[in-house]
Amino acid sequence: MMRIQVSKRAGMSRLADTLIRIAAIVISLLLAGAVMAVMGYNPLEIFSKIVTSTTSSFTRFSETINKTILLTTLSLGIAVAFRMKFWNIGAEGQLYMGAFGAALAAFGFPDLPAPLLLTLMALFAFVFGGIWALIPALIKAKFSTSETLVTLMMNYIAFSFISYLQYGPWKDPASLGAAKIARFSDNAILPKVFGIHAGWIITLVLVVIITILMKHTKLGYQIDVLGESETTARYAGMNTIKIMFIAVLISGGLCGMAGFMQASAVEKSITDSMSGGLGFTAVITAWLAKLKPPVIVIVSFAFSMLLQSGKSLQVMGIPSSITEILQGVIIFFVLASEFFINYKISFHKTAKEAE
Amino acid sequence: MSEPYIMLKDICKSFGSVKANNNISIDVNKGEILALLGENGSGKSTLVNMLSGIYTPDSGSIYIDGKPVSFRSPKDAISAGIGMVHQHFKLIDVFTAAENIVMGQQKNVITRTKKMEEKITELNEKYGLSIVPGKKVYDMSVSEKQSVEIMKILYCGADVLILDEPTAVLTPQEIDALFDILRKMKSKGCSIIIITHKMAEVLSISDRVTVLRKGESIATVKTSETTPQQLTEMMVGSAVSLEIERPKAELSEKPLLSVKNLLLKNSDNVPVINNMSFDVYGGEILGVAGIAGSGQKELCEIIAGLQKATGGDITFDGSSILGLSPHAILKKGISMSFIPEDRLGMGLVAGMSITDNVILKSYNRNPGPFLDRKFAKSLAQQIVHDFDISTPSVNHEVKKLSGGNIQKVLLGREIWLNPRVLITAYPVRGLDIGASYNIYHILNEQKKKGVAVLFIGEDLDVLKSISDRLMVIHNGEIVDTVDPETVTKEDIGLMMLGHSREEGDAV
Numbered sequence: 018m019m020r021i022q023v024s025k026r027a028g029m030s031r032l033a034d035t036l037i038r039i040a041a042i043v044i045s046l047l048l049a050g051a052v053m054a055v056m057g058y059n060p061l062e063i064f065s066k067i068v069t070s071t072t073s074s075f076t077r078f079s080e081t082i083n084k085t086i087l088l089t090t091l092s093l094g095i096a097v098a099f100r101m102k103f104w105n106i107g108a109e110g111q112l113y114m115g116a117f118g119a120a121l122a123a124f125g126f127p128d129l130p131a132p133l134l135l136t137l138m139a140l141f142a143f144v145f146g147g148i149w150a151l152i153p154a155l156i157k158a159k160f161s162t163s164e165t166l167v168t169l170m171m172n173y174i175a176f177s178f179i180s181y182l183q184y185g186p187w188k189d190p191a192s193l194g195a196a197k198i199a200r201f202s203d204n205a206i207l208p209k210v211f212g213i214h215a216g217w218i219i220t221l222v223l224v225v226i227i228t229i230l231m232k233h234t235k236l237g238y239q240i241d242v243l244g245e246s247e248t249t250a251r252y253a254g255m256n257t258i259k260i261m262f263i264a265v266l267i268s269g270g271l272c273g274m275a276g277f278m279q280a281s282a283v284e285k286s287i288t289d290s291m292s293g294g295l296g297f298t299a300v301i302t303a304w305l306a307k308l309k310p311p312v313i314v315i316v317s318f319a320f321s322m323l324l325q326s327g328k329s330l331q332v333m334g335i336p337s338s339i340t341e342i343l344q345g346v347i348i349f350f351v352l353a354s355e356f357f358i359n360y361k362i363s364f365h366k367t368a369k370e371a372e
Numbered sequence: 373m374s375e376p377y378i379m380l381k382d383i384c385k386s387f388g389s390v391k392a393n394n395n396i397s398i399d400v401n402k403g404e405i406l407a408l409l410g411e412n413g414s415g416k417s418t419l420v421n422m423l424s425g426i427y428t429p430d431s432g433s434i435y436i437d438g439k440p441v442s443f444r445s446p447k448d449a450i451s452a453g454i455g456m457v458h459q460h461f462k463l464i465d466v467f468t469a470a471e472n473i474v475m476g477q478q479k480n481v482i483t484r485t486k487k488m489e490e491k492i493t494e495l496n497e498k499y500g501l502s503i504v505p506g507k508k509v510y511d512m513s514v515s516e517k518q519s520v521e522i523m524k525i526l527y528c529g530a531d532v533l534i535l536d537e538p539t540a541v542l543t544p545q546e547i548d549a550l551f552d553i554l555r556k557m558k559s560k561g562c563s564i565i566i567i568t569h570k571m572a573e574v575l576s577i578s579d580r581v582t583v584l585r586k587g588e589s590i591a592t593v594k595t596s597e598t599t600p601q602q603l604t605e606m607m608v609g610s611a612v613s614l615e616i617e618r619p620k621a622e623l624s625e626k627p628l629l630s631v632k633n634l635l636l637k638n639s640d641n642v643p644v645i646n647n648m649s650f651d652v653y654g655g656e657i658l659g660v661a662g663i664a665g666s667g668q669k670e671l672c673e674i675i676a677g678l679q680k681a682t683g684g685d686i687t688f689d690g691s692s693i694l695g696l697s698p699h700a701i702l703k704k705g706i707s708m709s710f711i712p713e714d715r716l717g718m719g720l721v722a723g724m725s726i727t728d729n730v731i732l733k734s735y736n737r738n739p740g741p742f743l744d745r746k747f748a749k750s751l752a753q754q755i756v757h758d759f760d761i762s763t764p765s766v767n768h769e770v771k772k773l774s775g776g777n778i779q780k781v782l783l784g785r786e787i788w789l790n791p792r793v794l795i796t797a798y799p800v801r802g803l804d805i806g807a808s809y810n811i812y813h814i815l816n817e818q819k820k821k822g823v824a825v826l827f828i829g830e831d832l833d834v835l836k837s838i839s840d841r842l843m844v845i846h847n848g849e850i851v852d853t854v855d856p857e858t859v860t861k862e863d864i865g866l867m868m869l870g871h872s873r874e875e876g877d878a879v
Contacts, residue, residue, distance in 0.1 A: 234741050242732065245721045251678060252710070252718045253732045254702035 034358055041354035045346045052342060058335060070329035071322040079213045083283055084321035086216040087275050089314050091299035093227050094271030096308040100231065101244040101264050107153065107168030108272045109296030110175035111146040115273020116280040116287045117179060118145030127202035134204045139277050146273015147266040149175060154265040158258050180289040198286050207282040214282035223271065228310040240264050305351055375438045377402045377563050378532055383432035385418055392418040394587045400563040405554060407578035408567045409607055411804035412775060414584040416567045420534045424456035425449035455525025456534040461517050463509045469520050470505035473527050495526050500556045515546040533557065534565045539573055541664055544865035551577050571600040583607055608805050616812050616837035621820045624654030628824040629793045634684035636670055644670050645848040652824040657815060659839025659856065660828045663868050667848035668828045669713060672797050676710040677701045709786035713797040719782045722771035726763060727752040729770050730785045755784035776807030783814055794818055797828040812838055832861050846870040
């Protein structure tokens with residue numbers, strides 16, 4: 018008879034850790050492929066379509082990058098809060114409020130020179146997104162509420178607020194009845210660099226800044242200590258409330274920046290559907306990347322491909338939900354691989370006499 | 373003599389890559405007390421956990437009365453007559469003694485209270501216990517709770533009793549009472565296995581001793597034929613000196629730390645610390661003895677700024693620090709170090725590397741927003757070197773170090789800061805003998821440098837040998853401050869229960 022024993026691993030080399038994660042992704046692709054085959058599609062064809070439909074032409078590629086920009090910035094924001102174990106799942110709301118802040122600047126000073134106006138919009142977006150995240154932090158500090166719930170609920174407030182603007186006071190009279198907010202002035206639109214809007218540069222700069230922040234600054238250190246143990250942080254003389262507020266402000270601010278880039282470069286206005294739910298997807302990408310900024314870029318790109326290819330597959334008569342299955346399977350396997358990284362499974366013959 | 377009653381043969385058990393038990397064999401006769409002696413991590417608890425059905429061995433066999441058995445759960449062990457009293461009691465606070473005792477073994481829906489109480493009284497008499505069936509657990513002292521745990525086992529008819537570190541939380545008087553009960557049980561034919569690392573107890577209670585070291589059984593000897601020195605050497609694996617030094621050091625003129633009329637009330641308005649006043653001078657170790665939970669933790673945390681006091685004052689070198697946060701204390705440039713009881717939960721960041729942990733209090737010393745990684749690394753290397761910390765690298769996570777090395781990281785960091793006052797709470801808890809002596813040595817070095825050391829301890833022998841003065845507290849009050857060279861352990865024990873020395877004779 019066999020007995021299965023699960024025991025905690027003492028430690029694992031970085032190489033083995035990485036290999037297990039890669040294996041998880043490979044297995045998930047194989048399994049998803051099997052599902053596709055059962056459904057009567059050729060998995061290889063679908064996989065190659067996912068890649069080609071998102072990278073084969075410049076337009077397609079730039080569309081994918083647009084999503085990657087959004088997803089990366091949102092994930093970065095989420096990662097800052099998650100490192101502190103502040104479960105900010107309010108990226109959606111912070112994105113909308115950031116976009117609103119950018120719109121305020123855009124509509125308020127439409128004739129400012131572009132560099133000045135764009136800077137102002139970015140600043141407004143950062144502050145609005147940051148404050149939107151700061152509210153749950155304040156409530157948490159004051160009443161020890163769960164930030165998970167409050168940040169989540171704040172999403173719906175932000176979303177409804179944008180809807181209200183779109184259908185109410187900000188409705189563009191020039192749009193002849195359609196509920197739309199007016200287009201930004203040309204000065205408020207991010208220019209293109211090498212054919213893709215300048216957001217990619219901003220995003221890469223943010224990735225570098227956040228990497229440095231987390232690894233090489235006192236604040237990053239404080240955030241990590243606070244995330245590991247609040248008692249230790251207090252014991253060490255850290256001002257825990259202040260650290261929490263600053264980190265949450267940065268977290269929400271980054272999500273607000275994502276809103277600014279999406280509004281300025283892609284929508285050229287704001288709408289109540291501009292996030293495409295990426296604020297929630299970003300929670301997954303941030304987590305899959307283990308909250309590490311450079312990895313976030315890679316994971317975000319991969320997820321953008323999946324998201325983007327859905328439409329193209331549909332055109333070919335393949336349900337776009339295939340990509341959702343693929344996403345689900347990948348997440349499942351990568352999360353499950355954590356178990357194999359932390360635990361060892363061994364098989365024993367039972368009742369074996371010694372000697 | 374025939375076969376031993378309980379026999380564990382060639383037991384092996386691994387956790388991950390760690391061999392907790394490697395071919396260990398022990399046996400216990402009826403009417404015998406076997407002591408399991410060994411340092412932390414030597415595999416004592418693992419071994420008895422297999423006998424009580426909590427773990428199953430990877431290989432090896434267990435025999436009761438000559439018949440092989442295999443336990444799948446503690447329930448199996450209990451029905452085979454084996455019961456275990458754990459270090460942490462498993463009682464329900466709001467239930468009475470009787471309710472806790474019958475819990476889980478009622479066969480009938482209706483509780484026959486009277487019959488139950490009769491049986492408890494009968495067992496009380498038989499074994500010299502004094503359990504009041506109707507008393508609620510939250511009204512009980514630690515030793516009463518322990519008695520309930522023992523009764524729980526006796527009540528279901530078990531005749532093999534395993535006790536895991538039963539004396540760690542008891543006063544000397546309570547230990548004597550417990551040993552009386554155990555001797556009575558032994559005379560009625562029970563088999564008892566007691567886990568301990570206190571030498572004096574092993575010698576006074578057991579018939580035989582099995583010494584474990586690093587998962588292997590080193591030897592089993594008759595207690596009457598061995599000496600503490602011999603046992604210690606078997607336990608540690610090399611000769612060690614059991615003497616703790618008490619070097620003389622020059623006292624500072626004025627006290628460095630002064631606590632005056634300190635008061636702390638909990639949320640029910642009950643004083644946890646009641647009117648405590650004491651001074652600690654530079655160049656001395658003030659020992660603090662008391663039953664666990666007598667206000668030690670609160671006292672330390674108030675001094676360190678982690679808790680707010682209700683009243684009184686604390687001065688550091690003449691200036692008041694009461695009510696200041698750790699942040700404010702640090703800002704004032706007050707050099708005070710607190711080595712908390714909860715090393716991994718408070719003193720250190722368990723999931724971070726040694727490097728990240730050693731800079732916990734000094735990361736802010738350079739101006740500007742950036743961390744000085746170079747300094748961090750060299751500090752970590754220096755502390756690892758100076759305190760002889762064994763680790764694969766300074767980037768190793770502290771939670772993966774051994775207990776002794778964890779404590780050294782914590783002590784090393786604090787001592788590097790050159791504190792003038794050092795507060796330590798149970799600094800050797802969970803450490804093996806070698807590591808403990810290392811820590812005593814470090815504390816003495818600090819004292820010689822003129823540091824005022826407040827030493828919260830639990831082992832009275834250690835407190836008596838290392839302290840220059842010994843303060844005994846009970847229920848948040850100072851009972852007396854005594855000269856550790858002249859006081860007896862029994863007197864300290866009485867004071868820990870709240871009797872002052874004068875009335876001590878009357879008890």
